[in-house]
Amino acid sequence: xxxxxxxxxxxxxxxxxxxxxxxxxxxxxxxxxxxxxxxxxxxxxxxxxxxxxxxxxxxxxxxxxxxxxxxxxxxxxxxxxxxxxxxxxxxxxxxxxxxxxxxxxxxxxxxxxxxxxxxxxxxxxxxxxxxxxxxxxxxxxxxxxxxxxxxxxxxxxxxxxxxxxxxxxx
Ligand code: ZN
Numbered sequence: 001x002x003x004x005x006x007x008x009x010x011x012x013x014x015x016x017x018x019x020x021x022x023x024x025x026x027x028x029x030x031x032x033x034x035x036x037x038x039x040x041x042x043x044x045x046x047x048x049x050x051x052x053x054x055x056x057x058x059x060x061x062x063x064x065x066x067x068x069x070x071x072x073x074x075x076x077x078x079x080x081x082x083x084x085x086x087x088x089x090x091x092x093x094x095x096x097x098x099x100x101x102x103x104x105x106x107x108x109x110x111x112x113x114x115x116x117x118x119x120x121x122x123x124x125x126x127x128x129x130x131x132x133x134x135x136x137x138x139x140x141x142x143x144x145x146x147x148x149x150x151x152x153x154x155x156x157x158x159x160x161x162x163x164x165x166x167x168x169x170x
């Protein structure tokens with residue numbers, strides 16, 4: 001496995017709409033394994049392929065508690081089939097917007113269709129943090145980063161902070 005480099009805002013690639021995966025094969029599984037390792041190393045709880053520069057509809061997530069065994073999850077071509085009217089607010093962060101957080105409202109629950117690691121069709125009803133996280137990751141596949149929900153002023157402030165942070169790390 002390999003650790004990939006994570007794109008940060010304002011990289012224009014993060015605005016790109018990712019395309020559907022046609023075949024779930026070993027090449028894709030290698031990418032998903034690398035994405036998972038990259039996410040764990042960051043550390044983070046979710047990562048979309050576009051965040052490592054690959055514009056395809058693939059997500060990895062792990063929402064297990066710190067002390068619990070790992071629970072890697074893989075979502076290929078995820079599609080939202082239903083969202084609740086009720087909203088939930090979470091203080092969201094993103095590996096592409098390091099060290100910045102904001103309260104974001106999203107549907108509290110959602111239903112999702114996707115292909116798993118082996119290419120088998122699955123569906124799931126997501127609630128709580130899982131629902132928020134999967135919607136956040138799915139947004140990446142449509143070129144949306146959570147700061148896009150904020151005012152233009154706040155967004156440019158966040159982008160400026162990230163640019164400074166990235167420069168300091170170089
Ligand atoms: Zn993100």
